Amino acid sequence: MSNYNWCHGPNCHTNYTQSRIRGSGDNKVLRTIKIKHDSNYRSHERYSMFNYFCNNSCLFDYLRLHLQAIVAIAPRREALETPIKVQKEKYKSHRYEWNNNDQHERVPYMATRTTINSVDND
Numbered sequence: 001m002s003n004y005n006w007c008h009g010p011n012c013h014t015n016y017t018q019s020r021i022r023g024s025g026d027n028k029v030l031r032t033i034k035i036k037h038d039s040n041y042r043s044h045e046r047y048s049m050f051n052y053f054c055n056n057s058c059l060f061d062y063l064r065l066h067l068q069a070i071v072a073i074a075p076r077r078e079a080l081e082t083p084i085k086v087q088k089e090k091y092k093s094h095r096y097e098w099n100n101n102d103q104h105e106r107v108p109y110m111a112t113r114t115t116i117n118s119v120d121n122d
């Protein structure tokens with residue numbers, strides 16, 4: 001197994017950066033970024049996307065180009081659901097309104113707070 005990946009961004013080699021320049025004399029090219037393992041922080045996260053992409057731009061170029069193939073790997077045909085408990089409680093609050101004297105006036109009202117709680121499935 002090699003200790004590096006080439007950036008998978010389809011346009012990586014078209015970015016005008018000094019880090020991509022290879023070759024000598026009049027035979028210079030812009031080359032895809034080589035992502036070495038062990039030599040940068042990214043490799044500490046074995047499944048990090050940045051083991052395969054040199055930056056977000058290359059990652060999203062790849063996603064745009066291969067999106068249909070990627071979602072075909074694990075298509076979502078039904079919505080997923082998470083059981084929750086919804087708690088609604090009234091509480092005293094206030095807002096400011098313009099009164100007839102063209103002044104800001106503090107007006108009390110009863111507000112509703114909605115809290116979403118998890119359900120214990122144990």
Ligand SMILES: [Zn+2]
Nearest residue numbers: 007012054058
């Ligand atoms: Zn790249």
